[in-house]
Amino acid sequence: MFRKIAVAAGLMAAAISGPVQAQDYPTKPIEFIVPWGPGGGSDTLMRLVAQGLAEETGQAVPVINMPGVGGNIGLAEFAKRPADGYTISQIHEGLLISNGTGITELNWDSFMPIALVTSSPQYLTFSKNDNFSTFDEMVAYAKDHPGAVRAGVTLAGVPHLHMAMIEDAYDIQFSYVGYEGTGQRIRALVGGNIDVAIGDVSSAGQFVENGDLIFAAVGMPERTADEPDVPTFKELGKDLDLAVTRGVVLPKGTPQDIADALEAHLEKVMQNEDVRTKIKNVGSEPVFLGQDAYKAYLGKLSETVNRLVGKLAG
Helix, strand or coil: CHHHHHHHHHCCCCCCCCCCCCCCCCCCCCEEEECCCCCCHHHHHHHHHHHHHHHHHCCCCCEEECCCCCCHHHHHHHCCCCCCCCEEEEECHHHHHHHHCCCCCCCHHHEEEEEEEEEEECEEEEECCCCCCCHHHHHHHHHHCCCCEEEEECCCCHHHHHHHHHHHHHCCCEEEEECCCHHHHHHHHHCCCCCEEEECHHHHHHHHHCCCEEEEEECCCCCCCCCCCCCECCCCCCCCCCEEEEEEEEECCCCHHHHHHHHHHHHHHCCCHHHHHHHHHCCCEEEEECHHHHHHHHHHHHHHHHHHHHHHHC
16 A cells, blocks of 8 residues: 555646535635644644645644544544534544554544545664664564563554564564653663664654664665665565554545545645655655545555454553
């Protein structure tokens, strides 16, 4: 599926296809509920998208932060909003995990997915240790010493899913240590309290540059421009997609012509070079998947979560 994302990103200049957008939408401000706190990755990226959408439509797009319970408080409130196109929200992999582990009854199909707009590459990141310094060495060590590799995650969160995917693909076993957020996890990694973690350029890149940490593998279909020397999981034997993808959704039941109009607006936003540059500058990738492709991606991801939910709940 990320091959489709990569292709879509490369075709941003292509003409917009699909239904002609509704001529009268929007006629007033669109409230954007971001179910995360100010200053985090979702907030930063969605404010850039909101700014671009405001410029594209000529209507204000105020961002309303509603954090709590891994994004579920804001999404529960969003689910109650009128299905008229004037309230939008954002989801990522965390919602599917929360549903799979029983934290919320809401899932991706509780809403109308309109467009995937950003993808943040995730890297398997090592501390400096005496047991391994490359991915192959880590796998060999983990096979010989089941449970000896200490993996820092947000329990039942996206990093936990990514680690479970690595365990499953390479038939190894980690022991998990839980942390509230990325910052705590990376500091623990630098301090040698854990051996491996999922990181990204914004959280761990400086430590890698300083020689304190090692990026061992990236969960993208191709090597990234930021870290061109880091191999992909496909190069290392398994074709794993490890990224935090953020997409825009509408309340379920929104008229299809409004959904189509919003999709068309967002496609134009993601062609905007200023928006694209700003997204890249904060360590993510601007992408575009419209309604059908985004639903297909979420459906495939849901199958993965359901298959590994025992690891995430345990």
